[in-house]
Structures are given as structure tokens and as C-alpha cells.
Amino acid sequence: MYSEKVMDHFQNPRNVGEIEDASGVGTVGNAKCGDIMRIYLDIDGDGIIRDCKFKTFGCGAAVATSSMATELVKGKSIEEAMKVTNKAVMEALDGLPPVKVHCSLLAEEAIHAALWDYAEKHGIKIEGLKEPKADIHEGEGQEEY
Amino acid sequence: MKGNPIYLDNAATTKTAPEVVEAMLPYFTEQYGNPSSIYALGSAAKEAVNRARKIIASTLGAQANEIYFTAGGSEADNWALVAAAEAYAPKGRHIITSKIEHHAVLHTCEYLEKRGYEVTYVDVDEHGIVKLEDLKHAIRPDTILISVMFANNEIGTIQPIKEIGALAKEHGILFHTDAVQAYAHLPIHVDEMNIDMLSASGHKFHGPKGIGFLYIRTGLKIRSFLHGGQQERGRRAGTENVPGIAGLGRAAELAFEKLGENAEKERALRDYLIEKIEKEIPHCRLNGDREQRLSNNVNYSFRFVEGESLLIMLDMKGICASSGSACTSGSLDPSHVLLAIGLPHETAHGSLRMTVSAENTMEEMDRTAEAIKETVGRLREMSPLYEDFIKKEKL
Structure with a gap:
């Protein structure tokens, strides 16, 4: 069902984790649909993404696209990171099954959300960046056990 | 494998x-x-x-x-x-x-x-x-x-x-x-x-x-x-x-x-696996009734993890299980059964069904529980839901 690259990124995900005092953090997705992605960016004074980490709750494709997206933006300028589209992520993974294409969209959205957070914090505007959709994963019907 | x-x-x-x-x-x-x-x-x-x-x-x-x-x-x-x-x-x-x-x-x-x-x-x-x-x-x-x-x-x-x-x-x-x-x-x-x-x-x-x-x-x-x-x-x-x-x-x-004999064997395997999981893995729940239950069925929800990831990782360890019904796997919605018993969506997404037969062994149950523990732990380390949960706990 998954390409070798997807399986590789699922089994050995790159850049899993958190960045303390990150320049920007973006969380997208919805637990109802079974996917939540969070991306942390460390951006230096020259606007270069020095580090990028992720945490994901989701299927194999969700983990793999997060992993690939972090690889694609690491070391890039903000402008270059804006060009990492869902299509680019999918191509880098040698494709995804049709029902999993939304995972790659989520990865693109997660990067954009983290960049938006960065831009807000620094009072700057990033060309072509739109405000991310409201994050709706918090505590809907959570139960404790 | x-x-x-x-x-x-x-x-x-x-x-x-x-x-x-x-x-x-x-x-x-x-x-x-x-x-x-x-x-x-x-x-x-x-x-x-x-x-x-x-x-x-x-x-x-x-x-x-x-x-x-x-x-x-x-x-x-x-x-x-x-x-x-x-x-x-x-x-x-x-x-x-x-x-x-x-x-x-x-x-x-x-x-x-x-x-x-x-x-x-x-x-x-x-x-x-x-x-x-x-x-x-x-x-x-x-x-x-x-x-x-x-x-x-x-x-x-x-x-x-x-x-x-x-x-x-x-x-x-x-x-x-x-x-x-x-x-x-x-x-x-x-x-x-x-x-x-x-x-x-x-x-x-x-x-x-x-x-x-x-x-x-x-x-x-x-x-x-x-x-x-x-x-x-x-x-x-x-x-x-x-x-x-x-x-x-x-x-x-x-x-x-061998109706009674097989059921007896399955029940022993089932209860052993349930006991192991309960003892070893926090934040999980057994779905279904404890008494009025098929002798071969174990169904757990593990909070903060998603079922497909769990299944693929278990498969890599040589364990065949399912998440919800096999027929449901083509769709993205969580199982209608788990929603009907009142599970929130995210918990329903993290379900794992294991159905034994009289041919399984206790040793296999040990290996399975160990593999689930490892896999769930690994997926939780990766899960933003778990991260939020732990941060909330610390407050």
C-alpha cells in the first residue's frame, strides 16, 4: 500500500521531537479525522530555518509526510520553505495512496502554521502566507482513564 | 520479521x-x-x-x-x-x-x-x-x-x-x-x-x-x-x-x-493478554463487556496513538491484528461500533483488535504484550496529544 520511501520515513522518522523556545510552532489537523501534526521551527536572524522538528498523531502516511516535510524545509530560507507544497512532499515520498493525499496537505498546512506563528511573533509579513485554519483538536469529548 | x-x-x-x-x-x-x-x-x-x-x-x-x-x-x-x-x-x-x-x-x-x-x-x-x-x-x-x-x-x-x-x-x-x-x-x-x-x-x-x-x-x-x-x-x-x-x-x-475445550483455551489466552496489557500499558481501555464476551476477542483503545500506525509497526514485529473491522480499513472514519459505545473519535482511532484461536500460545501473548508496549510507547513519544497531556499533568 505504501512506497518504500513512505515506509522508511514511517519506520525511521527524521526530526521527531520538540524545540524549546521555538521561533514558530504550528499545530494542524483534527483528532476526529485521526490526524494531528505539530511542527516546530528554529529560524535565525537571517530568516534561515536552522532546525525543524515534528510531532504527529496519525497513520503511517501522516508520520511519513511530517518527517519528509521537516527534511525539505530544514536549512532553507522562509521563501524557499513556502515553496514546499503538498505535491513536493508527495513527490519526495514517491507518491501516496489516494485516500492518504490529505496527509500531505496537512504537512504543508503545518509548516505554514508554524511560519504564521513566527511571523506573528516577529511582527512581519510573509509573502503568500495565509492565516491557518483554527486548530480544533483540543479536548473534544476527552475522557480520562 | x-x-x-x-x-x-x-x-x-x-x-x-x-x-x-x-x-x-x-x-x-x-x-x-x-x-x-x-x-x-x-x-x-x-x-x-x-x-x-x-x-x-x-x-x-x-x-x-x-x-x-x-x-x-x-x-x-x-x-x-x-x-x-x-x-x-x-x-x-x-x-x-x-x-x-x-x-x-x-x-x-x-x-x-x-x-x-x-x-x-x-x-x-x-x-x-x-x-x-x-x-x-x-x-x-x-x-x-x-x-x-x-x-x-x-x-x-x-x-x-x-x-x-x-x-x-x-x-x-x-x-x-x-x-x-x-x-x-x-x-x-x-x-x-x-x-x-x-x-x-x-x-x-x-x-x-x-x-x-x-x-x-x-x-x-x-x-x-x-x-x-x-x-x-x-x-x-x-x-x-x-x-x-x-x-x-x-x-x-x-x-x-471441541467447542468447550477450544473456548476454554481461548479464554485463558484472552484473559492473560488482557491482564498483561492492563498491567504494562497506562492510558488504555478494554472495549466491550468483560463477561458477555467472545472467548477469542481482545479489543483495546490506547490513548494518544492512532490505530493504523500501531498495526503497521506490529506487522513489522510479525504480529497480525486489526484496528476496527477489516472492512472498515478502506475508510477514514473510525469504527461505527466504537462510536456507538461512546468512545470519542480520537480514542476510536486508537483501537486495536486481537482475536486469538486455540492454536495460539501463552508465549505469543507475552511477545504480543511486549510488542504493543514498545510500539505504543514509541508512538506516544511522537504524539502531540501525549505531549499536551504530559504538560497538563505537570501543571
């Missing part, structure tokens, strides 16, 4: 027993005649079909002429519902079923709804047991059929079939039960339980795939489902799947010889 896989998906399908394969082989190679032919080769095939029919009837307390062979459980469910709905339409067009039926029943009900029938989907409680009071209240003068599964395929809950049968009889309503997960696993008596129709499938009890049956009580006005020849007393046309039927009969024979 090293060695043989640990197979924990017996509710999806089972390994065909070697005795079953042996019972089938002659009907491919030597006794290949058509049961409808009059020469000896045909009669030998016919005899095999009749023998299997008698075996199956005897396991249910039924008559041989009340057993109709089908291509499996889904066909039996489709037939029972559609044909009963058509035959009893003059009396009414209302059907009662439950929210946790297999899709073979639920989607057939939707089909009937589009054709002018009304269907009430009765709720289940948090353990997945049909609410009898709700079922009682759903009965109307125009109710013609109640269809409730004997035991659920995902969470293993055994339904109060005898009580439902009594209720149906009291109100003069037909009662169908999808017994695909229960037949040859639990004792069933169609008269004592007032069952009018019952569906079963061979490959769920070490029989072959592609063969099952529908029990139809004598006297029911059920029309033919497949039109054509006079096979199955004119109710189900098509040359009989003789090897399949022979295998089905043999599988039933084997299962009923």
Missing part, C-alpha cells in the same frame, strides 16, 4: 484446518460430479452436500431442510433481510436492528430504507450490549423483522439473543441473527432462542472461504434469492459449491467436537 507471524486476527479469517482441506480435496479431483446429475458421480456429490447439511442442522437443533448454503455470511445477511422484507411487506414495512451490526446488515438496511422501508437502529450501552428496553419500545404494529447479531465482530460483545428471540415471538415478529462470529464458537439452539433465521460463515471457524449458510425456519415465506435452477429447494439457484460445502460440514464437525 523473524519466523512465523503471530496470527491474532481470527475474527477476520481463520486458518483452514488440515482435516477440512482433506475433506474437500476429493470433490475437486475424484467426486467432481454435479449434485443435480443422476449418474453415480453426481449422487456422490449430492451425498456430500446432504451430509454437511445434516451435520450443520444438528449443531443448531434444526432440521436439515432448514439449512441453505450460501457464498458466505454477507450473502446470508442480504438474503435474510431483503427476502423477509419483501415477503412480509403486506404486514408492514418496519425493521428493527442495532447500531453495531456488521455492514452486511447495516448497508442492506440502508438499501431497504431507499425502497420505502423504515429501520430503527437501537442503541447499545457502553459495553456494546443492545438496550432491551429500547428494543421493546421500538416495536410497532407494522414491525416485521428484528435483526440483531449474536456477537459483535469488533468488540466481541455477546447479545441477549434468547431475550430478543422471546420478545420477537411474543409480538409475532421474525427474528434474524447474524451469527458469523458466534456460530461454532458458542452453543446455539434455534428453538430455545426463538431464532427464525441465522447467518453463518465457514472461514470464521477454520472452514473454507466463500461458503456459509442461512438457516430459515420451516414455514417462513422467504422467496428465492438467486433465480435459476432448483438447487437448495428452489430458494438458491446455482450449482452447489460441493468442495466448499464438504469443508464447511467438516469444519462444523471439528468445531463442535
Whole structure:
């Protein structure tokens, strides 16, 4: 069902984790649909993404696209990171099954959300960046056990 | 992956027993005649079909002429519902079923709804047991059929079939039960339980795939489902799947010889695995009822992790399990059964079903629990939901 690259990124995900005092953090997705992605960016004074980490709750494709997206933006300028589209992520993974294409969209959205957070914090505007959709994963019907 | 896989998906399908394969082989190679032919080769095939029919009837307390062979459980469910709905339409067009039926029943009900029938989907409680009071209240003068599964395929809950049968009889309503997960696993008596129709499938009890049956009580006005020849007393046309039927009969024979013994073995494996998981892994819950439960079923939700990731990682460790129903895996929605017992979506996404057989070992249960612990731990480290949870805990 998954390409070798997807399986590789699922089994050995790159850049899993958190960045303390990150320049920007973006969380997208919805637990109802079974996917939540969070991306942390460390951006230096020259606007270069020095580090990028992720945490994901989701299927194999969700983990793999997060992993690939972090690889694609690491070391890039903000402008270059804006060009990492869902299509680019999918191509880098040698494709995804049709029902999993939304995972790659989520990865693109997660990067954009983290960049938006960065831009807000620094009072700057990033060309072509739109405000991310409201994050709706918090505590809907959570139960404790 | 090293060695043989640990197979924990017996509710999806089972390994065909070697005795079953042996019972089938002659009907491919030597006794290949058509049961409808009059020469000896045909009669030998016919005899095999009749023998299997008698075996199956005897396991249910039924008559041989009340057993109709089908291509499996889904066909039996489709037939029972559609044909009963058509035959009893003059009396009414209302059907009662439950929210946790297999899709073979639920989607057939939707089909009937589009054709002018009304269907009430009765709720289940948090353990997945049909609410009898709700079922009682759903009965109307125009109710013609109640269809409730004997035991659920995902969470293993055994339904109060005898009580439902009594209720149906009291109100003069037909009662169908999808017994695909229960037949040859639990004792069933169609008269004592007032069952009018019952569906079963061979490959769920070490029989072959592609063969099952529908029990139809004598006297029911059920029309033919497949039109054509006079096979199955004119109710189900098509040359009989003789090897399949022979295998089905043999599988039933084997299962009923060891019904209690196998259930006992499975129960020990099941309870051991449940105990291990409960002890080793925090933030999880057992789905389904602890007592009214199939002897082979373990179903857990692990908070903060997603089921498909869990399945792939377990597969890499050589463990075959499922998340929700195998039929659900093509869709992105979490299982309707887990939602019906009240699980929040994210918890339903993190469910894992393991269904044992008497062939599994305690050592396999140890390895499985260890693998789940490792995998769930790894996925939680990756999960933003877990991160949020831990941060909240620290506050």
C-alpha cells in the first residue's frame, strides 16, 4: 500500500521531537479525522530555518509526510520553505495512496502554521502566507482513564 | 520479521484446518460430479452436500431442510433481510436492528430504507450490549423483522439473543441473527432462542472461504434469492459449491467436537493478554463487556496513538491484528461500533483488535504484550496529544 520511501520515513522518522523556545510552532489537523501534526521551527536572524522538528498523531502516511516535510524545509530560507507544497512532499515520498493525499496537505498546512506563528511573533509579513485554519483538536469529548 | 507471524486476527479469517482441506480435496479431483446429475458421480456429490447439511442442522437443533448454503455470511445477511422484507411487506414495512451490526446488515438496511422501508437502529450501552428496553419500545404494529447479531465482530460483545428471540415471538415478529462470529464458537439452539433465521460463515471457524449458510425456519415465506435452477429447494439457484460445502460440514464437525475445550483455551489466552496489557500499558481501555464476551476477542483503545500506525509497526514485529473491522480499513472514519459505545473519535482511532484461536500460545501473548508496549510507547513519544497531556499533568 505504501512506497518504500513512505515506509522508511514511517519506520525511521527524521526530526521527531520538540524545540524549546521555538521561533514558530504550528499545530494542524483534527483528532476526529485521526490526524494531528505539530511542527516546530528554529529560524535565525537571517530568516534561515536552522532546525525543524515534528510531532504527529496519525497513520503511517501522516508520520511519513511530517518527517519528509521537516527534511525539505530544514536549512532553507522562509521563501524557499513556502515553496514546499503538498505535491513536493508527495513527490519526495514517491507518491501516496489516494485516500492518504490529505496527509500531505496537512504537512504543508503545518509548516505554514508554524511560519504564521513566527511571523506573528516577529511582527512581519510573509509573502503568500495565509492565516491557518483554527486548530480544533483540543479536548473534544476527552475522557480520562 | 523473524519466523512465523503471530496470527491474532481470527475474527477476520481463520486458518483452514488440515482435516477440512482433506475433506474437500476429493470433490475437486475424484467426486467432481454435479449434485443435480443422476449418474453415480453426481449422487456422490449430492451425498456430500446432504451430509454437511445434516451435520450443520444438528449443531443448531434444526432440521436439515432448514439449512441453505450460501457464498458466505454477507450473502446470508442480504438474503435474510431483503427476502423477509419483501415477503412480509403486506404486514408492514418496519425493521428493527442495532447500531453495531456488521455492514452486511447495516448497508442492506440502508438499501431497504431507499425502497420505502423504515429501520430503527437501537442503541447499545457502553459495553456494546443492545438496550432491551429500547428494543421493546421500538416495536410497532407494522414491525416485521428484528435483526440483531449474536456477537459483535469488533468488540466481541455477546447479545441477549434468547431475550430478543422471546420478545420477537411474543409480538409475532421474525427474528434474524447474524451469527458469523458466534456460530461454532458458542452453543446455539434455534428453538430455545426463538431464532427464525441465522447467518453463518465457514472461514470464521477454520472452514473454507466463500461458503456459509442461512438457516430459515420451516414455514417462513422467504422467496428465492438467486433465480435459476432448483438447487437448495428452489430458494438458491446455482450449482452447489460441493468442495466448499464438504469443508464447511467438516469444519462444523471439528468445531463442535471441541467447542468447550477450544473456548476454554481461548479464554485463558484472552484473559492473560488482557491482564498483561492492563498491567504494562497506562492510558488504555478494554472495549466491550468483560463477561458477555467472545472467548477469542481482545479489543483495546490506547490513548494518544492512532490505530493504523500501531498495526503497521506490529506487522513489522510479525504480529497480525486489526484496528476496527477489516472492512472498515478502506475508510477514514473510525469504527461505527466504537462510536456507538461512546468512545470519542480520537480514542476510536486508537483501537486495536486481537482475536486469538486455540492454536495460539501463552508465549505469543507475552511477545504480543511486549510488542504493543514498545510500539505504543514509541508512538506516544511522537504524539502531540501525549505531549499536551504530559504538560497538563505537570501543571
